Amino acid sequence: MRRWLLPEAIEDVLPAEAWQVEVLRRRLLDAFRGHGYEYVIPPLLEYVESLLTGSGRDLDLRTFKLVDQLSGRTLGIRADITPQVARIDAHLLNRSGVTRLCYCGSVLHTLPAALTASRQPLQIGIELYGHAGTDADAEIIRLLVLALQLSGVAASRIDLGHVGVFRALAAGAGLDADLELELFGVLQAKDLPTLREIVKGAHIAEPFRSALLALPECYGGSNGLAAAAARLPALPEISAALAELAALARSVKDLPVSFDLADLRGYHYHSGVVFAAYAANHPGAIALGGRYDKVGLSFGRARAATGFSLDLRELVRLAPHAAAPGMILAPCAPEDLLLGQAVAALRAAGEIVVDALPGHDADWAEAGCDRRLAYRDGRWQTVSLE
Numbered sequence: 001m002r003r004w005l006l007p008e009a010i011e012d013v014l015p016a017e018a019w020q021v022e023v024l025r026r027r028l029l030d031a032f033r034g035h036g037y038e039y040v041i042p043p044l045l046e047y048v049e050s051l052l053t054g055s056g057r058d059l060d061l062r063t064f065k066l067v068d069q070l071s072g073r074t075l076g077i078r079a080d081i082t083p084q085v086a087r088i089d090a091h092l093l094n095r096s097g098v099t100r101l102c103y104c105g106s107v108l109h110t111l112p113a114a115l116t117a118s119r120q121p122l123q124i125g126i127e128l129y130g131h132a133g134t135d136a137d138a139e140i141i142r143l144l145v146l147a148l149q150l151s152g153v154a155a156s157r158i159d160l161g162h163v164g165v166f167r168a169l170a171a172g173a174g175l176d177a178d179l180e181l182e183l184f185g186v187l188q189a190k191d192l193p194t195l196r197e198i199v200k201g202a203h204i205a206e207p208f209r210s211a212l213l214a215l216p217e218c219y220g221g222s223n224g225l226a227a228a229a230a231r232l233p234a235l236p237e238i239s240a241a242l243a244e245l246a247a248l249a250r251s252v253k254d255l256p257v258s259f260d261l262a263d264l265r266g267y268h269y270h271s272g273v274v275f276a277a278y279a280a281n282h283p284g285a286i287a288l289g290g291r292y293d294k295v296g297l298s299f300g301r302a303r304a305a306t307g308f309s310l311d312l313r314e315l316v317r318l319a320p321h322a323a324a325p326g327m328i329l330a331p332c333a334p335e336d337l338l339l340g341q342a343v344a345a346l347r348a349a350g351e352i353v354v355d356a357l358p359g360h361d362a363d364w365a366e367a368g369c370d371r372r373l374a375y376r377d378g379r380w381q382t383v384s385l386e
Contacts (some may be wrong), residue, residue, distance in 0.1 A: 009112045009119040014204060015315065016324060019124065020316045025104055028124060028147050028312075035143060037102040037126050042084035044106070048076035051083055052115065053298035059083075062109045078323060079151040081123050082307065083295055089129045091301035098130040104312065114284055118313065125289075125309030129296075132304035134374075137273050137291060138251035144277055144287055144308045145255055152319040153286065157256050157278045159219070160245055163270050165288075168213065168237035173208035183212065187262045190216055207233045218261040219240045222249065225259050241272070248273060269295070273306070283303055284312060326370030327352040328382060342380035 006012070013021060015033045024034035029039060045066075053061050062079040078084060080260070089099050104124040118154050126143060128136050141158065148155050176368045179202055185203045186195045199212055211232050225246060234237050249257050263276060265288055274290030289308025299350050330343050332355045343353050354369065364372075365385060 007119075009117070011118060011120075015314060017115075017313075018174055019324075020319075020321060021312055024151055024316055024319070025122075025124065027150050027319070028153055029102060030105060031146060031150055032102040032126050032143065037100040037359060040085060040088055040101050041087065041105065042081055042103065042255050044079070045077045045367050047073045048085070048174050050087060051076040051078055053083060053087075053295065057143045062111065064110055079107050079109050080309075081105055081107060081125065082127065082292070082309065085127045085307075086292075086295045086303075086305060087299050088306075089127070090296040090301040090303060094301075095130070098128065100128050102126045102128065118311070121311035122313045123309050124312045125307055127305060127307035129303045133295065134248040134251055134273075136304070137248050137275075138304050140289060140306050140308055141248075141252050141255065141275060144275075144289065144310075147310070148277065148279070148287070148315075151315050153279050153315060155256060156280045157258055158252075159258055159260040159263055159276045161260050161274045161276075161290075162241040162245055163264060163274060164237050164241040164270060164272060165232070165261050166264055168235050168241070169208055169211050169233075171216070171237075172233065172235060173203075173204045173212070175204075184264055187215060188264050190262065192216060216262040219259055221258055222246075225249070228259070228261055236379075239353070244273060275308070277308075278308075279318060286315060286318065324368075325352070327354050327368045329354060329356050329364050329372040329385060330359070330371040332356050333372065339375075339380055340375065346382070 027180050028261075033039065047068075048063065048065055051063060059079055064077040064079075066075050066077070067073075068075045085101050085103055091093075091180070093099060102125065104122070106120055109121070126140065128140060140295060145155050145158075148235045166184070166224045170183070175183065179198075183195070183198060184200060195216065196213060199209055204212065214231045218224065218231065220227075225242060229239075229242050233243075245259060249259075260276075260360065265274060265275060265276065265285075269292055270290040270294045272291035275286040276285035278284075280285050286308035287308055289306070291304075291306040293304050294302055328346060328351055330353050331339065333339055346353050353373075354364075354367070356364070371382050372385045373380050375381075376383070
């Protein structure tokens with residue numbers, strides 16, 4: 001048995017990448033804090049009913065479950081931190097006004113979200129509670145763009161959608177729950193032949209039949225939103241959703257915003273506007289977010305809520321990186337006060353100084369040292385590691 005093997009899609013993070021992840025984590029959390037977002041650390045696992053509240057079947061299938069040996073109840077290892085933060089806002093903080101929270105922690109998925117994805121993403125994100133207007137959604141999107149800028153990854157496109165459009169069509173067409181779920185999966189996969197086959201076989205009446213078939217084509221810039229309004233039924237719910245998207249687009253008109261009304265990620269989870277950020281040379285979305293006003297209902301407070309999250313490790317791998325600075329090797333001589341002062345000054349200046357241990361003279365370059373401290377001309381100086 002190879003005891004060093006890890007489960008598929010689970011991996012260690014080695015020193016160079018781990019430090020880049022930590023540096024970016026601190027940078028982003030500091031930026032969120034500067035905008036008034038308070039840091040919370042939810043537990044890794046809790047009762048499964050709490051983890052899955054308001055999230056629907058999609059998150060349920062992604063959640064590892066186990067039996068609590070103390071209570072006999074089913075526990076879940078979190079697959080998403082957002083429901084936990086909603087619980088904190090609704091039940092623990094219980095504030096009446098606007099609350100801004102941020103978080104960062106590992107989540108665990110039963111299956112990877114994509115072919116090359118990890119089953120243990122490091123999720124970082126922000127959530128804004130207590131304001132139902134598009135001003136809150138615009139704030140979240142702008143902070144998402146800031147987070148990408150701070151990482152060195154530019155957002156090439158931010159797609160806006162609204163789950164209310166598909167829900168209105170599904171309700172108007174009288175779809176049962178199974179057919180609605182099947183159409184949701186097909187639309188999410190942009191599988192147009194299967195979409196046509198399902199719609200034809202279900203004998204969906206007009207105008208809902210044509211609208212469902214047109215939904216994958218309702219994407220693009222502001223002209224695409226106008227075209228969508230012309231092709232979709234003039235239901236009050238659809239008109240309200242399109243107006244909300246137009247208002248949000250005006251609030252962030254300086255950003256690379258487009259529309260995609262068939263983007264239903266988190267369909268059972270979100271309640272209104274949804275968005276996805278994309279970067280050049282990366283096939284999938286690098287950040288997801290949207291409005292989820294109903295998640296807190298099970299915790300006793302159906303607060304207006306919006307936010308975004310992303311995988312910090314994935315973001316680090318997309319970001320450009322400068323060569324890591326080498327370390328300085330110092331003789332191990334604790335009795336030498338001048339050496340101690342020199343080492344302290346170097347560390348205060350941001351240098352990494354390691355104490356040499358005997359018997360490893362040939363190994364320090366492998367450990368990352370490129371310089372050493374040598375006593376020359378009456379003082380300790382930094383010289384090249386020979």
